[in-house]
Amino acid sequence: MRFERELLKGVAPMVVLEILGRGAMYGYQLSEAVAQRSGNILTLGRGTLYPLLYNLEAKGLVKGDWQEGDSGRNRRYYSITGAGKEYLSAQREQWQKLATGVGLVFGSPSPVMG
Amino acid sequence: MGQKQNPYAGLPEVAAEYIRRVIRKMGYSRSARLEVRRELVDHFDDALRSCRDDGERAARAVELIAEFGEPRLLAVLIRRGKKRCRPAWKTAIVRSFQAVGVLLLCMILYVAWFFTGRPTITTDYVAQLNELAHPKVPDSENAWPHYQRAIELFVKPSKADDEFLRDLLSGRLRRFADLTQEQQANLRHLVTANEGAWKEFVAGSARPCCWRLYEAKDNSILAVSVPNLSSLGTLSRIGIVRALLEGQSRQWNEAVSDCMAVARSRNMSHSPVLIEYIVFLAMQRQASWGLAELADLPNVDTAALARAQREFEQVLADGIPVADLEGEHLMWLDMVQRSFTSDGAGGGHVMPKELRRLIPTMVYSNGNKQGKTDSLAFLGAALLHAPREQTLYVVEHYYDLMKDTFASPARQIPAKAAILKKYCEDLSPWRFALPRALLPEFSRLASMRFEAINECEATIAILALRRYRLEKGHYPDSLEQLKAEGYLSKLPFDYFAEGPLKYCKVGDDFLLYGVGWNMKDDGGVHDEKEEPWRGRNEGDAVYWPLAKPAEASSQPN
Secondary structure (H helix, E strand, O other): OOOOHHHHHHHHHHHHHHHHOOOOEEHHHHHHHHHHHOOOOOOOOHHHHHHHHHHHHHOOOEEEEEEEOOOOOEEEEEEEOHHHHHHHHHHHHHHHHHHHHHHHHHOOOOOOOO | OOOOOOOOOOOOHHHHHHHHHHHHHHOOOHHHHHHHHHHHHHHHHHHHOOOOOHHHHHHHHHHHHHHHOOHHHHHHHHHHHHHHHOOHHHHHHHHHHHHHHHHHHHHHHHHHHHHHOOOOOOOOHHHHHHHHHOOOOOHHHEOHHHHHHHHHHOOOOOHHHHHHHHHHOOOOOOOHHHOOHHHHHHHHHHHHHOHHHHHHHHHHHOOOEOOOOOOEHHHOHHHEOOOOHHHHHHHHHHHHHHHHHHHHOOOHHHHHHHHHHHHHHHHHOOOOOHHHHHHHHHHHHHHHHHHHHHHHOOOOOHHHHHHHHHHHHHHHHHOOOOOOOHHHHHHHHHHHHHHEOOOOOOOOOEOHHHHHHHOOOOOOOOOOOOOHHHHHHHHHHHHHOOOHHHHHHHHHHHHHHHHHHHOOOHHHHHHHHHHHHHHHHHOOOOOOHHHHHHOOOOHHHHHHHHHHHHHHHHHHHHHHHHHHHHHHOOOOOOHHHHHHOOOOOOOOEEOOOOEEOEEEEEOOEEEEEEOOOOOOOOOOOOOOOOOOOOOOOOOOEEEEOOOOOOOOOOOOO
């Protein structure tokens, strides 16, 4: 499903950090995980993925390292940093409040993350 | 050597080409581009691994490319992200280099603009100089043609003879009266050799004015040709020697006339060209010394002394004029006109090559006139130099101060000179390199004028005192007595003391002196290192006795 760009813009970093919080992944793996874990509702455009990862890396929220992967080939693995975890926690809290508010407006039970 | 590995090996060509375009358009550091390329290749590789054949791989690659989006946009986003990843120190270095680059570019543009300027010659300062110099009298009253002819006819003495003349007529050597026969014969030879030149000099000095037409290549006042004026100075000394030789032969009328010829060369005193004024001043002092030497000769004639005093007083009736600085001022204006660009292109700045020509050894020069370092130094100096209007302001102000110094009484000149010196020292050596290096310090000339006036005053007193001695058999007790008895119309004035010259009888002789430049009465003792009539260091200017009877002094060949 395709979302409005602006709508996704605020959510994408949170989603990526959330998934990386469960283990380090390389780019392709991450894009697949986002699709899979969101039941294919969220598909992070590939054109968005790498710029987003580099931005998160620049902010010190994730860290990229070349490591040998399962297939024996080197991949750049991204893992969440301590700062990333703190950021994610704060974002998650905000998101829950936002979702509750939006749910109340629409008269439906609030979606809960995590 | 191993073969270079294809980074896109195994990828469909469409994917490889897409990645190539992204990387090319990313245009960032090589290491970042290689890293991104590797990640994108891995991404495509992983995504296509499950495909069964090449057709499926190609179709899937096209889908992936569509998901990645337009390569230019992706490249921009990746580049932006990568740039943000750069550590702060790296960013600082890059920004610094960028700033330096921008500055360098601005500098290059500024220098280019700077070099486009050319000076605009709007004023003919040589014509203005000629206008100033010409006193609007008939040409028949001009002494210059005679002086010019005298310079042409002048037979230059040997260097040794020239030095002997200078020393003899300044009190450094023995008195003229004590010269040996051989020395006198040698001097007579110099006089005879310059007979023709001397006649022209005398004819010139009889004219009331002196001016010449100043001419210069390109009408640049800096290139105005200057005749050999030092020849006139030497000729005046030979004229004084001639007078003294005549005096020794008791040809008193001729002797006085020759001294007066030198005294009357003051027709050069109104020249706006300072070097001509300086030559005049030197000749004026020569005349004073010559008359004093004449009065010192044995058996000097009282009538000759009376005539010399009378005529010298007449010659000095107008005093000694203050030096006219206008010629120097015009020279500066012309120099600025020719060395600075116009206000448009070049911004009215001094041109480096002119700076280099005018100031061959500057503080920032390495001394190698042809060196590249010098060229760069002068370019830098020109860029830093104050523009034309500011330079002109400094020059004008300096000349105002200088004129004020020249118009001041002798006692105020040291203080005014200190102001001038400080004004120059306070100028930035970079912003005002040109005026700082080239503005002349003329305040000594202002004092030299008073020195010459004092010498004239002393000479008149000496002529009167010697006449008194010849007529009365003794010297008067005081200058007031000399005046009271009608030998002097006024007391000789010491402009450095602002009072009469000091006089006292010493045995059968007398002492006459002024306080000199230190303005302090040192009891009539002069500094042994300088000529007795000069009192520029510690010590007085002693006008009489003329010189100590000399120890043996040898005259050169």
